[in-house]
Amino acid sequence: MAILHSAALRPTKLELVTDWVPRQAWFAGDPSATFTQVGAFRFDDPDGEVGVETLLVRAGDGPVLQVPLTYRAAPLEGGEPWFVTTMEHSVLGERWVYDGVGDPVYLATVVATICNAGEQAELLVESGGERVRREPTALVRGGGARDGRVPQVAGVPSQVRDDDGRTLVTVGELNLSIARQLFPTSPAGATSTPAGSLTGTWAGQDDPVELVRIVTLAEM
Numbered sequence: 001m002a003i004l005h006s007a008a009l010r011p012t013k014l015e016l017v018t019d020w021v022p023r024q025a026w027f028a029g030d031p032s033a034t035f036t037q038v039g040a041f042r043f044d045d046p047d048g049e050v051g052v053e054t055l056l057v058r059a060g061d062g063p064v065l066q067v068p069l070t071y072r073a074a075p076l077e078g079g080e081p082w083f084v085t086t087m088e089h090s091v092l093g094e095r096w097v098y099d100g101v102g103d104p105v106y107l108a109t110v111v112a113t114i115c116n117a118g119e120q121a122e123l124l125v126e127s128g129g130e131r132v133r134r135e136p137t138a139l140v141r142g143g144g145a146r147d148g149r150v151p152q153v154a155g156v157p158s159q160v161r162d163d164d165g166r167t168l169v170t171v172g173e174l175n176l177s178i179a180r181q182l183f184p185t186s187p188a189g190a191t192s193t194p195a196g197s198l199t200g201t202w203a204g205q206d207d208p209v210e211l212v213r214i215v216t217l218a219e220m
Contacts, residue, residue: 010088013037016097017057017067020084025162026180029062038064039138039202041120043109049073050105051095054211056138056182056202064182064202066211068100068110076103078156101160101167101178108153110212111174114198115145138202140211143193151214168215177213184209 011019014035022031039056051071058064069084075096076082082102087095100106112118119141123134151174159170165181184207193199196215199208 009090011085013055013069014057016085016087017055021057021065021067022059024180026065026165026167027059028065028165028181029059031059033060033062035059037137038204039136039200041136041138041140041200042123043106043113044121045105045109050103052100052106052109054100054138056200064205066178066180066182068106068178070098070100070103070106072096072098076156079103081160082156101169102156104153104155104171107157107169107171107174107176110198111151111153111176111214113140114142114196114212114214115150117142117144117193138200140198140200141193141208143195143197143199146196146214175215177215179209179211182209182211 014037018035021027021035035057037055037057041054043052045052049072053071054066054068056064057067071087072095073092076098079098079102082099084097084099087097089095120136120139123136124131125134151172153171153174155171157169157171159168161168162180165179167178167180169176169178184205193208196213197210198212200211201208
């Protein structure tokens with residue numbers, strides 16, 4: 001489960017997105033339009049050190065964009081290419097924010113969720129000494145491993161490149177295709193998730209959309 005704090009953030013997550021996302025190669029939409037958040041989900045860092053959250057946002061009437069982020073208490077060694085900004089958290093103090101595609105904790109948690117046919121983390125908000133469950137605004141599901149293995153992720157990626165609305169990541173022997181621009185990919189009414197994939201739904205999007213896929217070298 002993910003433990004959240006009732007806290008003030010500076011900048012806010014939406015302010016962060018509004019500044020950073022339009023400067024990315026995979027951005028689609030009007031950069032001057034107002035950003036809105038349509039959903040979000042989290043994964044658990046097994047060590048409990050790194051916040052792992054994916055925001056689903058759109059600029060104006062543009063496509064929904066997937067923005068995986070990690071929140072750290074200190075800089076990520078070797079993570080400079082994926083550094084987004086620092087954020088002041090009223091409970092936890094200064095946080096270093098990274099594009100998740102370059103953070104080994106995000107990569108490891110998304111791969112584990114896919115291969116174990118897992119789901120998003122349960123959310124508990126801590127305030128005044130109590131923990132209250134919060135309903136997620138996006139639901140995700142892994143399709144399971146194609147070969148029964150859960151690949152291990154160690155270190156930052158050796159290659160990250162953007163291609164036609166997706167980010168392609170190589171880390172060790174593992175290759176991932178992470179959708180940035182989200183469009184319906186499943187037949188209407190589909191409920192299953194293909195092996196090797198993570199799919200998601202959110203308000204207004206009832207049919208699963210592919211978010212992340214473990215790919216072969218030929219697909220890279």
